[in-house]
Amino acid sequence: MGLWLLLKVPSRSQRALAFSPFTLKRLSSSKRWQARQLKDHFTREATVQGLKSRAAFKLIQIDAKYHIFHNGQTVVDLGYAPGSWSQVAVSRTGPNGRVLGVDIIPAQPPKGVSTIQGNFLDPSIQAYVQNFLHDPTRGQQHCPGIIPHVGLTHETSGLDVDTKNPIDNCEEMEGPCLLADKRTVDVVLSDMMMNTSGMSFRDHAGSMDLCRAALQFSFEVLKAGGHFVCKFYQGAEDKDLEKQLKRLFQKVHRLKPESSRNESKEAYFIGLARKQGATRHEVLTSP
Numbered sequence: 638m639g640l641w642l643l644l645k646v647p648s649r650s651q652r653a654l655a656f657s658p659f660t661l662k663r664l665s666s667s668k669r670w671q672a673r674q675l676k677d678h679f680t681r682e683a684t685v686q687g688l689k690s691r692a693a694f695k696l697i698q699i700d701a702k703y704h705i706f707h708n709g710q711t712v713v714d715l716g717y718a719p720g721s722w723s724q725v726a727v728s729r730t731g732p733n734g735r736v737l738g739v740d741i742i743p744a745q746p747p748k749g750v751s752t753i754q755g756n757f758l759d760p761s762i763q764a765y766v767q768n769f770l771h772d773p774t775r776g777q778q779h780c781p782g783i784i785p786h787v788g789l790t791h792e793t794s795g796l797d798v799d800t801k802n803p804i805d806n807c808e809e810m811e812g813p814c815l816l817a818d819k820r821t822v823d824v825v826l827s828d829m830m831m832n833t834s835g836m837s838f839r840d841h842a843g844s845m846d847l848c849r850a851a852l853q854f855s856f857e858v859l860k861a862g863g864h865f866v867c868k869f870y871q872g873a874e875d876k877d878l879e880k881q882l883k884r885l886f887q888k889v890h891r892l893k894p895e896s897s898r899n900e901s902k903e904a905y906f907i908g909l910a911r912k913q914g915a916t917r918h919e920v921l922t923s924p
């Protein structure tokens with residue numbers, strides 16, 4: 638099914654029809670989960686539209702509200718697997734854009750997406766990602782001869798695979814590893830979330846670590862005027878993160894998309910238009 642269908646967000650009445658509480662009666666919790674998946678209209682609609690998961694609708698709704706994407710942009714999708722956000726990004730930035738997904742787990746990259754497998758909290762992975770992005774022709778959707786998939790493992794060996802340790806690469810470069818002209822990215826997306834433990838404080842703290850890593854990365858790579866979308870697990874520290882975001886972006890919104898499950902504590906920060914003159918110290922120092 639073509640990605641042109643991505644504009645179709647299921648209507649409220651369709652969703653109401655899709656869910657009947659009576660059908661869930663007396664089911665065990667795992668069966669209830671399965672039934673919920675089957676009945677959930679976003680899940681069914683994702684299948685119909687050829688999307689890798691219902692999570693796509695969160696980004697579609699965010700884009701409908703804030704107009705994040707344009708043709709030709711470079712997008713980095715942190716925590717991309719299984720890849721529905723990347724599918725949305727490819728469809729909205731192509732044919733001249735490029736989309737790079739990063740995830741700790743291996744996944745089949747969606748068409749047109751370059752991917753790097755690794756733990757984004759590891760500085761060597763971040764250095765590798767920055768190296769990749771520094772060359773604006775790497776990973777372009779329309780660029781023939783480039784296999785749109787890179788990785789730190791050898792399983793992806795092919796034309797565009799750099800199998801050297803990223804730290805070695807840094808040491809080979811002249812001057813400091815962090816290049817002066819490295820702000821090549823228009824949009825940073827982060828839907829990263831580790832497996833939740835059910836302990837709110839712990840899940841919140843883990844989510845804040847991932848958000849801070851995404852913010853620091855955005856400080857390094859986002860162009861002036863660039864945008865940031867970041868999932869967070871709500872809790873005591875999210876106000877401080879919001880303050881930091883306000884120092885880097887002209888506008889910051891907090892959103893719980895309609896397609897995000899009510900029982901989940903997840904929400905999203907949307908940072909619009911990176912400020913030109915924000916300093917590292919003011920953005921990255923905790924308030």
Ligand SMILES: C[S@@+](CC[C@H](N)C(=O)[O-])C[C@H]1O[C@@H](n2cnc3c(N)ncnc32)[C@H](O)[C@@H]1O
Nearest residue numbers: 692716718719720721722740741757828829830
């Ligand atoms: C909710 S899923 C993302 C769904 C994705 N946006 C989509 O539309 O298909 C969260 C992802 O974050 C990834 N993740 C969690 N911690 C990570 C880390 N430290 N580094 C890289 N990826 C991470 C997980 O492996 C998982 O695939």
